[in-house]
Amino acid sequence: MKQTNKHYVSEKENDKQRQTESGRGRQRARVSPPTSLREAGAKGKERGSAMAASPLPFLLRLRALTLALTVVAAAGKIPASRTPISRDLYHSSDSLLLEIKDLVARHSEKLSMDTIRASNKGYSAELFVVTFNHVKESVDNGSKVHVLLSFGQHGRELITSEVALRLLYVLTEKHKIAGVDLSSFEKMLENLVIKMVPMENLNGRKRVEAGELCDRRNGRGVDLNRNWSVDWGKKEKDYDPYEENPGFAPFSEPEAQIMRELARSFKPHIWVNIHSGMEALFMPYDHKNTTPNGASAHLMRSVLENLNRRHFQDSCLVGSGGGAVGYFAHGTTTDYMYDIGKVPMPFTFEIYGDETASNNDCFKMFNPVDKTTFDRVINKWCMAFLILFEEGLRNLRDAQLVSQGPLDNWVPIGGDIVEQSVARKIGRERRKLEGLDLGMQELRTYFRLFMLSTFLLMFMFCTRISSNRQRDSGNIFST
Numbered sequence: 001m002k003q004t005n006k007h008y009v010s011e012k013e014n015d016k017q018r019q020t021e022s023g024r025g026r027q028r029a030r031v032s033p034p035t036s037l038r039e040a041g042a043k044g045k046e047r048g049s050a051m052a053a054s055p056l057p058f059l060l061r062l063r064a065l066t067l068a069l070t071v072v073a074a075a076g077k078i079p080a081s082r083t084p085i086s087r088d089l090y091h092s093s094d095s096l097l098l099e100i101k102d103l104v105a106r107h108s109e110k111l112s113m114d115t116i117r118a119s120n121k122g123y124s125a126e127l128f129v130v131t132f133n134h135v136k137e138s139v140d141n142g143s144k145v146h147v148l149l150s151f152g153q154h155g156r157e158l159i160t161s162e163v164a165l166r167l168l169y170v171l172t173e174k175h176k177i178a179g180v181d182l183s184s185f186e187k188m189l190e191n192l193v194i195k196m197v198p199m200e201n202l203n204g205r206k207r208v209e210a211g212e213l214c215d216r217r218n219g220r221g222v223d224l225n226r227n228w229s230v231d232w233g234k235k236e237k238d239y240d241p242y243e244e245n246p247g248f249a250p251f252s253e254p255e256a257q258i259m260r261e262l263a264r265s266f267k268p269h270i271w272v273n274i275h276s277g278m279e280a281l282f283m284p285y286d287h288k289n290t291t292p293n294g295a296s297a298h299l300m301r302s303v304l305e306n307l308n309r310r311h312f313q314d315s316c317l318v319g320s321g322g323g324a325v326g327y328f329a330h331g332t333t334t335d336y337m338y339d340i341g342k343v344p345m346p347f348t349f350e351i352y353g354d355e356t357a358s359n360n361d362c363f364k365m366f367n368p369v370d371k372t373t374f375d376r377v378i379n380k381w382c383m384a385f386l387i388l389f390e391e392g393l394r395n396l397r398d399a400q401l402v403s404q405g406p407l408d409n410w411v412p413i414g415g416d417i418v419e420q421s422v423a424r425k426i427g428r429e430r431r432k433l434e435g436l437d438l439g440m441q442e443l444r445t446y447f448r449l450f451m452l453s454t455f456l457l458m459f460m461f462c463t464r465i466s467s468n469r470q471r472d473s474g475n476i477f478s479t
């Protein structure tokens with residue numbers, strides 16, 4: 001179905017177009033249509049009065065024609081109308097949160113919720129983290145695969161948080177997606193601990209709900225997917241501060257700090273950053289045009305390709321974010337999760353994009369606006385996550401990154417391991433230097449022994465010569 005090409009209008013490309021055509025912009029787009037019309041009308045009036053004073057009918061007709069053309073030209077500049085948030089389809093952030101809380105209360109044996117707050121330089125943020133852990137005595141908690149999912153990192157991508165909510169229902173209450181029986185996944189789910197952040201950018205989302213439909217940044221204008229430390233702050237030629245403001249330092253934003261701590265403590269094996277703007281399954285890297293080398297990259301690619309084949313009929317774009325989209329993003333979460341967090345399977349999923357939406361019609365560009373598409377997208381991606389979990393679990397076990405059972409086979413992956421490996425590396429370097437030092441000492445000792453033995457040999461040689469001479473001279477005297 002070549003959805004890949006169809007949706008090959010990346011979020012950023014859309015953003016760029018929006019920026020260049022309407023955005024730098026955006027105020028101009030907002031103001032210009034009525035202004036243009038008003039200007040045309042005013043000019044028309046003036047011309048009308050001038051025409052009435054003109055005695056020449058030909059000139060009158062000419063001016064009328066000019067006026068008509070002016071009005072038509074002005075009308076051509078009117079941007080397409082902006083689609084408002086479909087309140088009948090989409091939850092408000094408050095109602096979404098309430099519904100999640102109700103769900104957690106109803107399924108306390110499987111779900112729990114934490115609220116984490118942080119602040120930095122006068123700006124505060126609050127994140128809600130829902131944990132799914134189906135505790136069974138037959139399954140050792142230590143052998144479970146850890147999955148961390150974040151939705152709504154960009155404020156305007158409301159559809160992602162709706163997927164989060166539906167996925168929670170799928171995990172707990174609804175045993176079918178679009179009529180498909182999910183009982184075959186039940187056993188697999190017992191081997192997972194899933195942590196979900198349904199609205200990573202709650203402050204930014206509230207701005208969108210208040211009417212800033214094109215805003216993707218957090219509550220103080222920072223792009224949370226540019227605030228992480230890998231390749232942070234690098235700016236491409238087409239850098240656009242409205243879209244990609246990385247903040248004043250890596251992890252300057254409380255939302256990013258909370259997510260980093262969550263990843264450090266939870267040590268996920270699978271991380272997915274869920275966005276909208278196009279349809280794609282991305283792996284690292286975002287900041288360069290390559291995927292990582294070696295077995296880990298092979299593992300990630302294999303999981304994504306299986307998911308693409310099994311669920312999307314190979315229609316999704318698969319590859320590195322930087323390579324497949326055609327632009328580089330610096331300081332992204334997924335690159336950090338791979339390079340620093342050592343998460344074996346870090347992904348970015350782009351779940352929906354409408355390339356027919358006009359450049360400043362952001363809600364429509366990033367979110368389905370009719371019920372059929374809304375349900376289709378949600379069902380499709382809920383099922384995609386179940387298949388991802390299944391593929392991830394199998395591949396992680398095959399690669400022996402997680403054990404089949406007992407706790408002592410457990411190989412945790414995460415920040416502590418990074419620190420340990422750094423410590424180990426420093427230790428190795430130190431031992432190397434120590435070895436070098438020892439070698440120098442040995443050399444010195446050998447040199448001294450060599451000099452001593454040479455001296456002894458010389459001494460013996462000289463003694464021998466002198467004794468021979470004495471003997472020889474004695475012989476002379478004796479002969």
Ligand SMILES: [Zn+2]
Nearest residue numbers: 154157275276
């Ligand atoms: Zn996004």
